[in-house]
Amino acid sequence: MRGPNRRRDGVGTACGVVAGLVAAAFLTVTGVLAVKAWSVLDFAFLFDPSSRMADRTGIGPALAGTLWLAVLTAAFAFPVGVGTAVYLEEYASRGGAAAVVGKVAAHLAAVPPVVYGVAGLALFVRGLGMGPSLLAGGCTLAALALPTVIVTARTAIRAVPRGLREAAYGMGATRWQVVRGQVLPAAASGIVTGSCAGLTRAVGEAAPLLVLGAVSFMTFAPRSPADPLTSLPTQVFAWSARSQQDFAAAAAGAGVALLLVLLVVNLVALAVRRRLRGVST
Amino acid sequence: MKAAGLSLKRRAPRGPGDRLARPVFLSCAVVTAAALVAVVGVLGVETVRFFGTVSPGRFLTEAAWTPFAEEPRFGVLPLLAATAQITVGAAVFAVPAGLMTAVYMEHYAGVRTERVLAGVTTMLAAVPTVILGYVALTFVTPVILRTLWPGTEAFNAMSACLAVGLMILPTVIVFTRSALRSVPRALMEAGLALGAGRGRVVARVLVPAALPGIVAAVFLATARAAGETMIVTLAAGNQTQLAWSPLEGLRTLTAFIAQSSLGDAPSGTVRYGAFFAVSAVLVAVTWGLHATGSFLISRTRAGDAG
Numbered sequence: 001m002r003g004p005n006r007r008r009d010g011v012g013t014a015c016g017v018v019a020g021l022v023a024a025a026f027l028t029v030t031g032v033l034a035v036k037a038w039s040v041l042d043f044a045f046l047f048d049p050s051s052r053m054a055d056r057t058g059i060g061p062a063l064a065g066t067l068w069l070a071v072l073t074a075a076f077a078f079p080v081g082v083g084t085a086v087y088l089e090e091y092a093s094r095g096g097a098a099a100v101v102g103k104v105a106a107h108l109a110a111v112p113p114v115v116y117g118v119a120g121l122a123l124f125v126r127g128l129g130m131g132p133s134l135l136a137g138g139c140t141l142a143a144l145a146l147p148t149v150i151v152t153a154r155t156a157i158r159a160v161p162r163g164l165r166e167a168a169y170g171m172g173a174t175r176w177q178v179v180r181g182q183v184l185p186a187a188a189s190g191i192v193t194g195s196c197a198g199l200t201r202a203v204g205e206a207a208p209l210l211v212l213g214a215v216s217f218m219t220f221a222p223r224s225p226a227d228p229l230t231s232l233p234t235q236v237f238a239w240s241a242r243s244q245q246d247f248a249a250a251a252a253g254a255g256v257a258l259l260l261v262l263l264v265v266n267l268v269a270l271a272v273r274r275r276l277r278g279v280s281t
Numbered sequence: 282m283k284a285a286g287l288s289l290k291r292r293a294p295r296g297p298g299d300r301l302a303r304p305v306f307l308s309c310a311v312v313t314a315a316a317l318v319a320v321v322g323v324l325g326v327e328t329v330r331f332f333g334t335v336s337p338g339r340f341l342t343e344a345a346w347t348p349f350a351e352e353p354r355f356g357v358l359p360l361l362a363a364t365a366q367i368t369v370g371a372a373v374f375a376v377p378a379g380l381m382t383a384v385y386m387e388h389y390a391g392v393r394t395e396r397v398l399a400g401v402t403t404m405l406a407a408v409p410t411v412i413l414g415y416v417a418l419t420f421v422t423p424v425i426l427r428t429l430w431p432g433t434e435a436f437n438a439m440s441a442c443l444a445v446g447l448m449i450l451p452t453v454i455v456f457t458r459s460a461l462r463s464v465p466r467a468l469m470e471a472g473l474a475l476g477a478g479r480g481r482v483v484a485r486v487l488v489p490a491a492l493p494g495i496v497a498a499v500f501l502a503t504a505r506a507a508g509e510t511m512i513v514t515l516a517a518g519n520q521t522q523l524a525w526s527p528l529e530g531l532r533t534l535t536a537f538i539a540q541s542s543l544g545d546a547p548s549g550t551v552r553y554g555a556f557f558a559v560s561a562v563l564v565a566v567t568w569g570l571h572a573t574g575s576f577l578i579s580r581t582r583a584g585d586a587g
Contacts, residue, residue, distance in 0.1 A: 011480030015385035022382050022454075023401045025447055026408075032420045033412060080316075083309025091306055101314045108317060110571035111564055112508025114535050118560045119320045122327065126548055143316050150313065176302035204409030207510035210539050233411045233511075240415045240515050248419050255412045262407060 033259075036252035045253055050217045054246035059254050061218035062235035065134060066261055068222055069231055070203045072138025073145055077202070078195050080142075081149030085191075088150075089157040090179050102154070109147035116144045117211030125212055132213030135225040140208050145198035152194020156187040188276045196269035200262050206233035232258040328561040331554030340558065346537070348555045355555060357534075357562055363438075364507055364533040364566065367517065370442030371449055371506040376499055378446070379453025380488070386454070387461045388483055406451035414515030417444035422516065438531050441517035445509050449502040456501060456578070460494020461487060463581065493581045500574030508567045510535035534563045 040055075048058020084101070092098030120140030130136040160183050168178045184191075214229045216238030222230065232254050239251035332340070335355045343356025382402075386395050417440040426433040426440060433439070464487050472482035488495070518536040532540070538556055546553040 009478050009480035011483050012389040015381040016389060018378050018381040019385040019398055022378055022450060023398065026401050026405045029408065029413065029416050032416050080309050080312050083306050084313040087306035087310040091303055101310060104317050105313060107568065110504055110567055112535060112567055114510040114538050115560045115564055118538060118556055119323050122323045123319055143320060146313060146316060174299045176299045200407055206411040207539050233409055236411045236415060237511060240418055251415055255415055258409060
């Protein structure tokens with residue numbers, strides 16, 4: 001109901017005040033984090049290993065762990081998720097087993113993250129003998145992100161106009177040519193957005209990694225997926241729980257670093273989307 | 282025409298891409314299916330095994346949850362009650378605030394204000410919950426709550442409810458906005474034409490018309506609140522606390538899973554199974570809320586089409 005007739009009234013004023021409070025609450029969260037982190041944030045903090053002394057500890061291992069987890073999660077969840085979405089939308093016949101997989105995946109998007117940790121402990125840490133490693137963490141986060149990636153990729157693929165497909169088929173294109181030449185380019189922007197949302201949520205999760213057995217004290221930065229599981233979110237948690245013992249600032253610093261990592265992930269997705277748009281038009 | 286269609290289907294694939302595409306995409310779907318089956322299966326199997334030792338009746342009726350005690354008791358009710366308390370508490374903050382913010386964005390805000398608020402909503406949704414938990418523990422409790430009520434304990438349900446409320450706000454706002462947008466424009470115009478003020482039309486016509494969608498938003502948001510772990514673990518739960526008593530504050534289903542170092546429980550023990558049983562209850566609760574919300578949304582969309 002846009003238009004010139006946008007007079008204020010009691011309801012509008014009340015709603016405006018509440019909207020302002022919501023924005024203020026968000027600013028408070030980021031502001032509190034920034035203020036508390038101010039004293040620790042420097043280059044040494046970003047690269048130093050953990051220390052028992054609050055003023056000498058760093059997030060080197062946790063930062064490296066989160067970067068490993070982001071790469072592993074993306075490497076597992078993106079191809080499998082997008083591939084599944086393409087199969088369900090373009091290849092599978094309606095109904096049958098494929099439809100069940102699609103429905104179950106949609107429902108699993110609502111399962112709380114901590115539950116993935118419990119399942120991941122039984123499946124990856126113990127079942128497949130990965131131990132509490134970055135690899136087990138990456139597999140668990142990939143399972144967590146997979147439903148989101150599938151659901152959003154399917155939505156993006158479904159939004160591609162039918163006419164585009166039919167025109168290509170009409171010109172004699174094979175199914176693969178239609179998928180590669182028409183459907184995927186047209187849906188790419190939506191697929192990237194959705195995959196990025198899934199990755200952002202997974203990388204920011206602490207609960208499942210905590211259940212898998214993440215460590216919060218490491219003297220070296222992990223160099224391979226077989227190294228012990230450590231990450232920024234679990235580091236924030238561990239230091240927050242010790243906030244009485246001067247670790248509050250370190251926890252906030254790790255939190256700021258986590259937000260920056262998520263920002264970078266989103267900026268990369270934005271750049272990819274810009275490029276895709278440039279190519280397809 | 283028919284012959285042409287048949288020949289199209291019979292044509293031999295043209296290149297390696299054509300031959301490989303279907304099996305590659307199919308194998309992706311198979312990997313997904315295997316992952317889904319594995320996740321659901323392992324939860325199911327371990328839960329069933331747990332109920333082989335602890336009867337479901339005791340699990341659902343006993344009033345104490347002390348899985349690590351000498352004589353362990355496995356009553357899930359205290360955990361469930363705490364989860365309900367946090368969920369309802371969060372909704373009490375988030376539903377009115379989200380509804381009013383959505384109304385403001387849809388019907389009052391200028392284009393720029395609306396864009397700013399939409400940006401805030403998106404960014405708020407991207408904040409990891411462990412950060413909200415940190416702010417609840419180190420700012421909301423000591424600075425806000427202690428000022429209002431000096432006797433507030435370090436771990437309290439109130440700060441958790443506020444932080445979880447903030448976490449689910451984007452969900453409430455996004456789905457409420459789409460519910461408000463689906464109300465036909467003519468309703469608003471008819472109301473204004475009859476001489477009612479904008480505020481009156483919004484409160485008496487638009488919000489009631491959008492109510493099914495708003496209720497769906499509440500269900501979807503509470504599904505997330507019930508499954509939230511890090512905020513309640515940091516702000517409402519005492520980390521080392523192993524015995525549950527009503528006086529020691531509150532421990533939700535999720536906080537129990539996150540707090541007790543599950544990694545130390547040997548596979549196959551009752552203690553280990555307890556985590557799966559609690560997870561199963563959690564999944565049942567969140568799935569119920571989420572499925573109700575999804576059903577309501579699909580019904581309102583179907584209503585629009587018809």
